[in-house]
Amino acid sequence: MDVFDILDRLVAFPSVAGKPNGDIAGWIEAYLAERGAKVTLLPGPEGNRSNLFATIGPADVPGYILSGHMDVVPAGEPQWSSSPFVLRPDGERLYGRGTTDMKGFLAASLAVVPALARLRLARPIHLAFSYDEEIGCRGVPHLIVRLPDLCAKPLGVIVGEPSGMRAVRGHKGKAAARVTIKGRAGHSSRPDVGLNAIHAMSEVLAAAVSEAERLTHGPFDPAFEPAYSSLQAGVIAGGQSVNIIPDSCTLDLEARAIPGVDPASLLASVKARAEALAAGGFRIEWATMSAYPALSLPQDASLAALLGELTGEAPLAAVSYGTEAGLYQAAGLDAIICGPGDIGRAHKPDEYILASELTACQRMIEALGARCAA
Known part of the structure; x- marks a missing residue:
């Protein structure tokens, strides 16, 4: 199978994040096993989703990981010109959900496996394919914790998120949370006997706006746009009718942190303001939706030099989106x-x-494989 055949098969799996992924993981497992790779499926705690780890070459020698995620975001938008889960070629373009993010990288990695196997690698190349990246990098931590059982400590991890084949050394970290306020319903004519959850949430929202403004004053990292950490309220919902005192309101918050700043710390003042409302009789729920650390690979790191040689271009300092790379770095891997x-x-x-x-x-x-065969 060539890379286009493989991409066609991968796109056909509607592997939306948060859904069972046995079909796509099982197909990849069979493909790799048939081509001589050592493959391990790693079920997650959810019970119906798995990470996948495969090795080409000797597992007890330090090598490199090619990292990607098997899940995609939903494709319910009516503007699609064709079925999102059927690969549609049109000249140079190959349309379909996940073609760029990031089944294209998976397909390229899988297509090269037969050539890597023929090289009899002295250093291994591993494939680490995760689940539920699109809803907060939830799957890969379960894979990372198993790495010591699966291989020697890798020399580096290449995360194949779409970057135009230009290596990137950094990204911001992220933390997202949902705060829910429970009040007491009643007729709007008697606000004195109810507890208005929307009114209470306005204080939490004000704290979020204030913190967002404070962050614009630094600290700064000029590698990023914007150069400072940020916070925003993304979704707010509550109430049933204008003449009912709303007994519930939810607010979804997101913080993005430059390297050296803990993303969760940016939400601390907002969480404190929410929890203070309990003194007024409200019930407060705070739930972490997602969290991952920033990535900051030094410019003089050997992995950065290697990718510069493999791609022919010096790595970029940073991108605005987040990836699983920060989690690998937090685990001690470049x-x-x-x-x-x-x-x-x-x-x-x-x-x-x-x-x-x-x-x-x-x-x-293939060039990486040639290095590992030398």
Whole structure:
């Protein structure tokens, strides 16, 4: 199978984040096993989703991980020109959900496996494919904790998120949370006997806006746009009718932190303001929705030099989106981003990747294989 056949098969799996992924994980497992890779499925605690780890070459020697996620975002937008889960070629463009983010990288990695197997690698190349990346990098921590049982400590991790095949050394960290306020319903004519959850939430929202403004004053990291950490209220919902005192209100918050700043710490003042409302009789629930640390690979790291040689371009300092790379780095592994496609095409109707981007990714992985065979 060539890279286009493989991408066609992968896109056909509607592997939306948060859903069972046995079909896609099982297909990849069989493909790799048939081509001589040592493959391990790693079920997550959810019971119906698994990570996958595979090794080509000797597992007891330090090598490199090619990291990607099998899940995609939903594709319910009516603007799709064709079925999102059927690969549609149109010239250089290959349309379908996940083509760029990030089944294109998976397809390129899988397509190169037979060539890697023929090289009789002295250093291994591992494939680490995760689940539920799109809802907060929930799957990969369960994979990372198993790495000591699966292989020698890797020399580096290449996370194949879409970067136009330009290596990237950094990204911001993220923390997202949902605060729910429970009050007491009643007729709107008697506000004195109810507890208005929306009114209470306005204090939490004000705290979030205040913290967002404070963050614009630094600290700064000029590698990013914007150069400071940020916080926003993204979704708010509550109430049933204008003449009913709302007994419930929810607010979803997101913080993005420059390297060196704990993303969760940016939400601390907002959480404190919410919890203070309990003194007024409200019930407060705070739930973490997602969290991952920033990535900051030093410019002089050997992994950065390697990717510069493999791609022919010096790595970029940073991108605005987040990836699983920060979690690998937090676990003590050097990590870098480099993959086919453009993040600007992701998470929207008529997502596509270019055929030339897939072949460029294959060439990069083949070049890595040649290094590992030397």
